[in-house]
Amino acid sequence: MNNILVTGSNGQVGSELRELSKNYEHNFFFTDKESLDITNPHALTEFIELNNIEIIINSAAYTTVDKAEGEKDLADLVNHIAVKNLATISKDKNIKLIHISTDYVFDGKAHMPYKEEDTTNPIGVYGKTKLNGENAMVSINPLNSIIIRTSWVYSSFGANFVKTMLKLGKDRDELGVIFDQIGSPTYARDLAKTILDIFPKIINKKVEIYNYSNEGVLSWYDFAKEIMRMAKIDCKVNPIESKDYPTPVxxxxxxxxxKSKIKEKFGVSVPYYKDSLDECLKVLGERK
Structure with missing residues (x-):
């Protein structure tokens, strides 16, 4: 039985970790920015010493991609400096650290699925601050610690693409959704379960990076179509180009x-995105 600190526990992954924790015999400490300021190294040290924390799962992040352009200092504080603080205390106290990162550390110009060792080149503040956090953790190098990069996260908790599509699909007759951005969705519950299943097996002298998302290759347009089909929502989804839906970033x-590395190293079985979407819609009461 371990004492496990989960940061960002009100986010999508953090909320799923909380839901799943009842199935695991560990002592979990779920915190958010109000109950534990991970940007404050003194507060962090005090909490960790008081509760004898042995493992940290850092799901806290500044994730508002567009707003990050105007809030660079705040994004850097949460995505970089806080990770540096967590890595420093993890090394000092021999704590196992699992940190969640993002596909946004890449520029999206590849034509083959990104491997962990591929060259990073973030194109916005959010991606840059997340990469800075990664680099800080790798440089400090707490033992038995990993970074997991993920993409297109959704859940029954919080705000996300799936819940937005469900709402808009019920309110409108038709929608335009981007078809020229390709990736794989990640059901936060699948990622949370993977983290809880693999952390006892993590043994490494240098910080390792792993990729995780659900299986499948699709665009946001394809994803929206599948959401409408499964939920039996009568809303026409039209494909549009990114240029027709301009965003600040x-x-x-x-x-x-x-995802070959995490599968081979830990024997992880990754669900197909349609199966995971089906599960999430059932939780939301939207599977028709």
Whole structure:
């Protein structure tokens, strides 16, 4: 039995970790920015010493991609400095650290699924701050610690693409959804379960990076169509180009992640995206 600190416990992955924790015989400490300020190293040290924390799962992040352009310091504080703090104390106290990162560390110009060792080149503040967090953790190098990059996260908790499509699909007769951005969705519950299943097996002298998303290759347009089909919502989904839906920050056009490493190292079985979407819609009461 371990004492496990979960940061960002009100986010999508953190909320799923909380739901699944009842199935695991460990002592979990679920925190958010109000109950534990991970940007404050003194508060962090005090909490970890008081509760004898042995494992940290960092699901806290600044994830508002467009707003990050105007809130660079805040994004850097949460996505970089806080990770640096977690890595530093993890090394000092021999704590196992699992940190969640993103496909946004890449520029999306690839034509083959990204491997962990591929060259990073983030195209916005969000991606840059997440990469800075990764680099800080790798440089500090706490033992038995890993980074998991993921993409297109959704859940029955929080705001996300699936819930937005369900709402808009019921309110409108038709929608335009981008078809020229390709990737794989990640059901946060699948990622959370994977983390809880593999952390006892993590033994490494250098920080390792792993990719995780559900199986399948699709666009946001394809994803929206499947959501409407499964939920039996009568809303026409039209394909549009990224240029027809301008945002303050460009999104990677290609976000596929190669998951061979995590499968081979830990024997992870990755669900197909349609199966996971089906499960999420059932939780939401939307599977018709």
């Amino acid at each position: 460009k999104r990677p056009h290609y976000s596929l992640l190669n």
